[in-house]
């Protein structure tokens with residue numbers, strides 16, 4: 477997870493994840509941070525969220541942690557209200573009557589973002605996947621059960637491009653401790669990357685640690 481973050485230009489989560497989890501969304505490993513800095517990048521990727529309500533706390537870790545650019549996308553009609561609420565904590569970007577993921581990606585590309593990591597939640601994943609905008613899907617399976625039907629799902633109701641007739645391409649299976657990582661190629665832009673340079677991963681190995 478940390479390596480994937482370190483290789484991204486920006487990380488996106490939905491506003492509900494910002495509210496519920498208060499994630500920091502930074503690269504944890506100092507070595508990976510150094511590697512980014514040596515390449516002239518910010519030590520952690522840009523942070524991106526999407527909201528219509530603007531119900532975001534400017535003191536949340538999303539805004540206060542990490543010396544990097546923070547972008548908040550919202551419908552045009554809500555932009556001035558949300559700018560007032562967030563002050564200088566982030567750049568608020570107004571995008572149409574409703575925010576579509578295609579327009580959001582175009583705007584990010586205009587700002588120089590080439591590789592966006594969408595961390596969740598399900599509402600965001602559903603929109604990117606259903607719109608066929610995803611090049612790579614990384615799924616990690618951990619060896620325990622969540623016996624609660626109210627637990628968040630990976631995706632919500634939608635029509636997805638991948639069906640039993642059009643299957644996604646399994647590109648890699650890797651075990652990481654007791655977790656299995658599966659990487660799927662979802663577009664021709666998927667690029668199987670060489671292994672990352674060795675990094676002392678010990679303090680950052682928890683796959684569930686996404687703070």
Ligand SMILES: NC(=O)c1ccc[n+]([C@@H]2O[C@H](COP(=O)([O-])OP(=O)(O)OC[C@H]3O[C@@H](n4cnc5c(N)ncnc54)[C@H](OP(=O)(O)O)[C@@H]3O)[C@@H](O)[C@H]2O)c1
Pocket residue numbers: 489490491492493494496497526527528529530531550551574575576577595596597598599600601603628686
């Ligand atoms: N396991 C993991 O790795 C992981 C990662 C991330 C999140 N999660 C979990 O996912 C759960 C949250 O997922 P979720 O699906 O409920 O919420 P979410 O995807 O985090 O955020 C949904 C919110 O994003 C905003 N939004 C989404 N699409 C929008 C659009 N097109 N235009 C404007 N705003 C838009 C809305 O915010 P407003 O309500 O402000 O308008 C919406 O309520 C949390 O429990 C979190 O723990 C898990």
